[in-house]
């Protein structure tokens with residue numbers, strides 16, 4: 001049975017799995033000196049149209065935490081949205097790996113940071129008692145499945161850079177944003193001012209793993225040591241890297257992301273049509289938030305549906321993945337229609 005709890009409920013997409021199996025031939029050098037890792041990094045440089053530095057790690061919490069730690073000292077602070085995964089769902093790992101850098105969580109409509117919020121947070125204090133802001137982190141797509149347009153990223157990055165801050169992007173769902181906007185990955189990252197991107201592989205359809213992409217290579221100094229110390233250097237790195245090759249070939253990653261986004265739109269249309277429930281946020285990408293009457297929420301759960309409602313934005317969250325079928329969406333909507341009629 002398929003669910004809507006998270007896009008990481010999905011299995012491995014066929015392209016990634018084929019590449020994984022293909023990499024399981026004979027022996028290869030360990031710790032990333034293998035041909036798959038070198039090729040996957042090259043492929044990412046092609047995708048981003050720039051000579052970036054690339055590292056593969058096991059998960060998003062490590063990618064974010066280690067990237068942020070690379071951008072600041074222990075007495076610095078990192079400005080994030082109050083719903084940001086780094087703030088709410090990483091168990092303090094960014095603070096831990098940076099030896100105490102403090103997250104400064106700020107509000108913003110639709111899960112987004114704005115230039116004025118950055119300016120206000122940076123200029124609020126300048127005394128020695130306040131942790132000095134050094135990084136801005138954006139989540140793309142946001143925690144409420146909205147998407148920052150390139151101009152919105154640029155506006156935030158310009159203010160950040162003017163104040164001497166670095167820009168990090170938590171791209172756990174970067175693919176969904178690229179697919180939604182139909183712009184180039186470069187336009188949504190370094191050309192808009194992003195210094196480091198954590199490019200999510202897991203939710204996009206890989207078995208495991210994220211890529212940490214440094215557009216400013218100087219920021220990656222000693223990053224390999226950071227990964228090793230944190231237990232994030234895979235010895236059989238080829239199995240982290242090879243699936244990226246399958247995913248990035250022939251635009252498979254964008255096809256899968258487009259599909260997930262389309263399923264979310266179908267779902268949102270169904271919520272509105274079958275039960276008069278509007279989406280709480282623009283359905284830009286692969287998630288839909290709705291406020292469910294408790295009888296309907298209970299009814300859906302009794303029928304076996306899994307979805308989260310602990311995301312800070314409130315409401316129930318329904319996520320679609322690369323494997324979500326139209327039939328699954330329609331079955332949920334059918335259940336919803338029945339519940340709404342008997343409510």
Ligand SMILES: *Cc1c(COP(=O)(O)O)cnc(C)c1O
Pocket residue numbers: 058059060061062085086139142143170172173202203
């Ligand atoms: C899923 C997710 C991550 C990564 O989480 P891990 O479980 O550590 O892989 C990071 N950021 C966001 C916004 C996410 O949704």
